[in-house]
Amino acid sequence: MTSEPTAASASARTSAASARTQLDDVEMTPFLKRVTLFSAGGPFLDGYVLSIIGVALIQLTPSLDLDATWMALTGAAALVGIFLGTSVGGYLTDLIGRKRMFVIDIVGIAVISLATAFVQAPWQLVAMRFLIGIVIGADYPIATSMVAEFTPRRYRAISMGFIAAAWYLGANAAYLVGYFLLPVDGGWRWMLASAVVPCLVILIGRWDIPESPRWLSRKGRSAEADEIVHRIYGTQVELEPEAVVKTRYSVLFRPRNLGTWVFVGTIWLCQAVPMFAIYTYGPEIMRQLGFGENQVATLGEIAIGTFFLIGCIPAMFWANSLGRRKLLIGSFALMTVALVVLGLVPTPAVVVIIGCLGTYAFFSGGPGNLQWLYPNELFPTEIRASAVGAAMAFSRIGTVITTYLLPGFLLTHGTRATLLVGAAISGIGLIVSALFAPETRGLTLAQSSRMGLGPRAHHEVTPDATGTDPSDHPETSPQRR
Numbered sequence: 001m002t003s004e005p006t007a008a009s010a011s012a013r014t015s016a017a018s019a020r021t022q023l024d025d026v027e028m029t030p031f032l033k034r035v036t037l038f039s040a041g042g043p044f045l046d047g048y049v050l051s052i053i054g055v056a057l058i059q060l061t062p063s064l065d066l067d068a069t070w071m072a073l074t075g076a077a078a079l080v081g082i083f084l085g086t087s088v089g090g091y092l093t094d095l096i097g098r099k100r101m102f103v104i105d106i107v108g109i110a111v112i113s114l115a116t117a118f119v120q121a122p123w124q125l126v127a128m129r130f131l132i133g134i135v136i137g138a139d140y141p142i143a144t145s146m147v148a149e150f151t152p153r154r155y156r157a158i159s160m161g162f163i164a165a166a167w168y169l170g171a172n173a174a175y176l177v178g179y180f181l182l183p184v185d186g187g188w189r190w191m192l193a194s195a196v197v198p199c200l201v202i203l204i205g206r207w208d209i210p211e212s213p214r215w216l217s218r219k220g221r222s223a224e225a226d227e228i229v230h231r232i233y234g235t236q237v238e239l240e241p242e243a244v245v246k247t248r249y250s251v252l253f254r255p256r257n258l259g260t261w262v263f264v265g266t267i268w269l270c271q272a273v274p275m276f277a278i279y280t281y282g283p284e285i286m287r288q289l290g291f292g293e294n295q296v297a298t299l300g301e302i303a304i305g306t307f308f309l310i311g312c313i314p315a316m317f318w319a320n321s322l323g324r325r326k327l328l329i330g331s332f333a334l335m336t337v338a339l340v341v342l343g344l345v346p347t348p349a350v351v352v353i354i355g356c357l358g359t360y361a362f363f364s365g366g367p368g369n370l371q372w373l374y375p376n377e378l379f380p381t382e383i384r385a386s387a388v389g390a391a392m393a394f395s396r397i398g399t400v401i402t403t404y405l406l407p408g409f410l411l412t413h414g415t416r417a418t419l420l421v422g423a424a425i426s427g428i429g430l431i432v433s434a435l436f437a438p439e440t441r442g443l444t445l446a447q448s449s450r451m452g453l454g455p456r457a458h459h460e461v462t463p464d465a466t467g468t469d470p471s472d473h474p475e476t477s478p479q480r481r
Contacts, residue, residue, distance in 0.1 A: 335429075
């Protein structure tokens with residue numbers, strides 16, 4: 001008499017288990033789009049703040065009597081701050097959680113932006129740029145970790161592509177604001193304070209976004225993680241089993257993670273160094289190439305920035321259709337060719353300037369998207385934000401040096417030599433990508449975080465039940481269900 005109900009119960013349990021969906025396989029929802037949108041606010045502000053200074057320097061230079069040294073320090077100060085902010089912010093995000101840092105950071109950006117409008121001396125300007133660099137840098141690992149950990153694998157490349165596009169959108173917005181404020185007396189103060197407006201919008205949007213369930217699970221708070229997953233995705237969705245792992249920054253420098261960190265940092269550096277040179281001193285470069293003065297040069301920079309922005313859009317989809325590896329290699333190849341051509345033509349026509357810089361900018365979307373996607377896919381949850389921060393810090397060493405030296409290099413060697421150096425840097429990115437870029441397309445975060453480097457790494461993935469390599473974490477213990 002009892003055998004039939006028992007069999008029926010077993011069958012029901014089997015059906016229920018088979019009906020459950022892993023978080024990595026859910027569909028995109030309005031909530032997930034909101035997470036992506038307001039997480040992208042951090043890169044938007046970064047692009048805005050780092051680019052607005054390029055226009056503001058046109059008025060700042062005579063107003064504060066800036067010489068070449070102060071101009072270089074002003075350009076480099078924010079990047080030094082970003083170097084520190086990403087390093088410390090990433091670790092704090094892994095240690096205390098994504099949610100808390102998600103809100104605090106935006107408040108800091110707003111306060112410092114407002115304070116920058118009241119500087120009276122060059123050293124004050126440099127100090128404020130350094131501080132705003134710290135808080136902006138901290139937001140990168142926070143925002144990208146939130147997107148990676150909430151977003152299902154099918155949409156991860158698109159969401160990260162949107163994050164990358166937000167940087168260029170912010171940069172273009174900065175140049176547009178700067179264009180209209182340039183004729184205003186003392187307009188540079190309004191330019192530097194204007195970041196407060198998007199800060200308020202982003203803060204409102206981020207306010208009630210919950211903690212990352214993956215982070216909670218790694219910290220042994222599985223009940224809280226399940227509650228968030230069921231509330232957002234539905235009771236039929238479950239989180240992959242995670243092991244309880246203590247956050248230790250030293251894990252990042254274990255042999256396998258160290259190699260991945262160097263790879264990601266290198267491709268980031270090779271994409272970012274020429275790009276930051278173009279954005280920070282873009283109007284001056286455009287002027288030396290013969291494009292025009294002040295507002296006209298700024299319009300040219302907006303045109304180039306539009307190519308950067310547009311290039312991110314197809315790259316979002318190419319990362320899935322072509323794969324991460326092919327996209328990275330092909331993009332660096334075309335970027336290198338574009339800068340070589342522009343550097344070799346003695347007196348380029350306007351159409352050549354726009355065409356070559358536009359080509360470079362458009363195909364920069366591939367590495368630009370992947371520099372966010374790769375570290376979030378290749379590192380495990382417990383060090384994901386730390387890894388993003390460390391990779392970005394690695395890249396910023398180069399951008400700080402370049403931004404500081406660029407004014408003097410431009411003056412001594414000219415624009416063509418500067419562009420050829422940029423081509424050489426892109427060429428290094430091409431070589432590194434061809435040798436070491438892995439293919440993570442279609443993998444869960446648990447699988448991709450166990451990958452090595454190189455073209456065959458995809459075939460070597462054999463994740464355990466928790467998605468964690470026990471050799472990396474001897475203190476881990478399975479804790480979910």
